Amino acid sequence: MYNVRKVTEELWWVGANDRHTTLFENIHPIPNGVSYNSYLLLDEKTVLFDCVDWSAAPQLVENVEHLLQGRKLDYIVLHHLEPDHGAGLWAVLQKWPEATVVSSLAAQKFMDQFGFAPVKGERMVAKEGETLSFGGHSITFYAAPMVHWPDVVVSYEEKEGILFSADAFGTFGALNGKLFNDEVDFAHDWLPDARRYYTNIVGKYGPQVQALLAKAAGLDIKMICPLHGPVWRSDIGWFVDKYDKWSRYEPEDKGVLVVYGSMYGGTEQAAEALCAALTQRGVANTLYDVSTTHVSQLIAESFRFSHIVIASVTYNMDFYPPVRDYLEDMKALNLKGRTFALMENGTWAPNAGKLMGEFVAGELGGTVLEPKVTMRSTLAGSQAGELEALADAIAASVKG
Numbered sequence: 001m002y003n004v005r006k007v008t009e010e011l012w013w014v015g016a017n018d019r020h021t022t023l024f025e026n027i028h029p030i031p032n033g034v035s036y037n038s039y040l041l042l043d044e045k046t047v048l049f050d051c052v053d054w055s056a057a058p059q060l061v062e063n064v065e066h067l068l069q070g071r072k073l074d075y076i077v078l079h080h081l082e083p084d085h086g087a088g089l090w091a092v093l094q095k096w097p098e099a100t101v102v103s104s105l106a107a108q109k110f111m112d113q114f115g116f117a118p119v120k121g122e123r124m125v126a127k128e129g130e131t132l133s134f135g136g137h138s139i140t141f142y143a144a145p146m147v148h149w150p151d152v153v154v155s156y157e158e159k160e161g162i163l164f165s166a167d168a169f170g171t172f173g174a175l176n177g178k179l180f181n182d183e184v185d186f187a188h189d190w191l192p193d194a195r196r197y198y199t200n201i202v203g204k205y206g207p208q209v210q211a212l213l214a215k216a217a218g219l220d221i222k223m224i225c226p227l228h229g230p231v232w233r234s235d236i237g238w239f240v241d242k243y244d245k246w247s248r249y250e251p252e253d254k255g256v257l258v259v260y261g262s263m264y265g266g267t268e269q270a271a272e273a274l275c276a277a278l279t280q281r282g283v284a285n286t287l288y289d290v291s292t293t294h295v296s297q298l299i300a301e302s303f304r305f306s307h308i309v310i311a312s313v314t315y316n317m318d319f320y321p322p323v324r325d326y327l328e329d330m331k332a333l334n335l336k337g338r339t340f341a342l343m344e345n346g347t348w349a350p351n352a353g354k355l356m357g358e359f360v361a362g363e364l365g366g367t368v369l370e371p372k373v374t375m376r377s378t379l380a381g382s383q384a385g386e387l388e389a390l391a392d393a394i395a396a397s398v399k400g
């Protein structure tokens, strides 16, 4: 059965939802699924904007076939060739081999490398500032390299003020029959997945996202059609503001992320006691076990909060391996400018605090608050004052 939604009078959503893939890019869990958005324009020319993952290609083809009603497909515009969008091209071209494929030069190279374009049909290169007319609608291309691959272009449709934004302004989450941002409670139900999507998929490329936002600022955008997640037709500024903050690596919330790595519970207990002390001081905080929380969630929360407390056992005279994975991921994604506080544990030779301090100050450009709390196996009752002092220091910094 076809499954399409009208976006505007002549533009339709023809994508598909994926609730079977468990790991996006084979890394990031997507318990709420993901959508692959494609759009079909029925103007004097017919235009398919982007394709879908290979697994969803039958749904895409059925949707397009239903709406074309025997018309030919004139153009396929590919804003981004990564296989979660590009792989479906192969199936579309089996059905409509005469379509002209429009994409950046880099995307053309990638589609050959992946083997997505086995036909000899015509190809056009989408270049910065060039306009393509389809009748009543025309689009102008803007390069957006590294948002999120080098091939990415976005396009702006002048007549209705639509930005086809590629991965930008996308989010994890299947659409479940609701296409537009005003058909869901985005801030409540979608923002955590949107934050996790942005920070882990595009987070490394803040300067490139800033460059795209600067280009978009000159356009009268009334609607954003991304490749994943809801279409934005209201409160666009609210979501653009999130992207602006994330891409400048500025925290959204003044508060504390507490991440602990604990082997036998002593470090966990101390981290929880710190959270209680922070709460009593009116400081927002949230607590995660590094061993059981996927790092993509820790990264999202690290982008969100101004302060990060890391409590780690000493392990082979280093800090806990899952803590190292988390901090290395933060480094890889260029997240900087956070304020850290540290708690360390070591039954006979605590060493994690010193090494974590060097890492977060040196590799992450972080500020490290004093005092550091050191425990041996457990935090002793006699150390309550040390915990209170750390909570005081964090509270002063958060509120300062």
Ligand code: FEO
Residues within 6 Å of the ligand: 080, 082, 084, 085, 148, 149, 167, 227, 228
């Ligand atoms: Fe949704 Fe970079 O692909």
